Amino acid sequence: MRFLHTADWHLGRLFYGTSLIEEQARLLDQLVSLAMERDIQAFLIAGDLYDRSVPPADAVRLFDSFLTRMAAASIPVIAIAGNHDSPDRVGFGAQLMRDRGIHLSGRLDVAGQIENHSVKLEDEHGPLHIYSLPFAEPAWVREHLGRDDLRSHESSMAALLDLLRDQHPAGTRSVLLAHAFVGGSSEEAQETESERPLSVGGTDFIDASVFRGFDYVALGHLHRPQRAGSDDIHYSGSLYPYSFSETDHLKSIHLVEMDARGQCQIEKIQLQPERTLRIVEGLLEEILEQAARERGAPGQDDYLLVRLLDRGALLHPMARLREFYPNVMQLERPILEAEIHRGDTSAQPQLKRSPADLFDDFFHEITGEHLSQPQQQAYVDTVEAMNRREREGELERETTT
Ligand SMILES: [Mn+2]
Incomplete structure (x- = not known):
């Protein structure tokens, strides 16, 4: 069995207010060509199909065109909703599309039967069962399974996987699609x-051992391609670098070849975006001189973070840079920032702190006290309820991060 594993497309993503839809469309063209050339038997997408629960029309059109091309080529597509997707919107028309080999899992619904979350494919070695678990908050799983003990992402996932294992025919091969934060340890798992x-509060980390027994686990959520605690569990990484922390990633797609015993050979095939993300660092005049020399060379319209190492005032640096580099998205002045924040150790690491910790800082700033346990819980409950409403499409969120 030969299949492609990809994830985290984030179609419709805005990058500093700029739509990436053209880049995304070109990359999907590459994926379709690859699927045909390598004669794959299934195409897996492990969540975050869209960037938002209510995606823009051009993103929906692009996904529609992708599915249509795959159906026309008779290549089965198995896709799940991620934490950015609206479960019901992703699930629209799912029953109708199954007959055409398009298997979309939007809302998790495993009570009593798992037909909507499993696809049986055949090759020369016999059957292969592909299970798809869309992202679901522990609160949903708890309610859905009527299991009050499921309080964490890890215990919820473990309960769902037990259900799948119970129904899996012994001695046959299996693949699982999931959207979760998984690894050998949370320190090893590399976030971007x-x-x-x-x-929001608590941990979303799931130990890789919870996934034992599946021949291949195709994960989405982490945007850096990586192995997740075991040789059978992998993140393909995102379609495109969606932050400047990902400029060193080689974004790729996994071509997986599974043998009769379920052993997998993985080939990473690199994607070739036309415009990519780059960081340019130096003195303003040096950067401008170099840009003038290289005028017309490829890469000038890449999306840039420019880190200016000058001291002191600069006149219109952004406008001057954009004469050569039209897509400068962000300017940084690390030396000035270091001077401003000298002695203020909280300035940089704040990026890495959890929303709950940041809120506690804010509360402390205002009241001089830290949040009590019940107050902390109230914060977490409120934000989680807001996130849930946003995914359900009841609350429009204008900005995406
Ligand atoms: Mn994602």
Whole structure:
């Protein structure tokens, strides 16, 4: 069995207010060509199909065109909703599309039967069962399974996987699609700046051992391609770098070849975006001189973070840079920032702190006290309820991070 594993497309993403839809469309063209050339038997997408629960029309059109091309080529597509997707919107028409080999899992619904979350494919070695678990908050799983003990992402996932294992025919091969934060340890799992945390308070981390028994686990959520605690569990990484913390990633797609015993050979195929993200660092005049020399060379319209190492005032640096580099998205002045924040150790690491910790800082700033346990819980409950409403499409969120 030969299949492609990809994830975190984030179609419709805005990057500093600029739509990336053209880049995304070109990359999907590459994926379709690859699927045909390598004669794959299934195409897996492990969540975050869209960037928002209410995606822009051009993103929906692009996904529609992708599915249509795959159906026309008779290549089965198995896709799940991620934490950025609206479960019901992703699930629209799912029953109708199944007959055409398009398997979309939007809302998690495993009570009693798992038909909507499993696809049986055949190859020369026999059957292969592909299970798809869309992202679901522990609160939903708890209610859905009527299990009051499920309080964490890890215990919820473990309960769902037990259900799948119970129904899996012994001796046959299996693949699982999931959207979660998984690894050998939370320190090893490498996050970037473009993932939205799955949990506001508490931990969203799931130990890789919870996934034992599946021949291949195709994960989405972490945007850096990586192995997750075991040789059978992988993140393909995102379609495109969605933050400047990802400029060193080689974004790729996993071509997986599974043998008769379920052993997998993985080939990472690199994606070739036309415009990419780059960081340019130096003195303003040096950067401008170099840009003038290289005028017309490829890469000038890449999306840039320019880190200016000058001291003192500069006149219109952004406008001057954009004469050569039209897509400068962000300017940084690390030396000035270091001077401003000298002695203020909280300035930089704040980026890495959880929303709950930041809120506690704010509360402390205002009241001089830290949040009590019940207050902390009230904060977490409120934000989680807001996130849930946003995914359900009841609350429009204008800005995406
Ligand atoms: Mn994502």
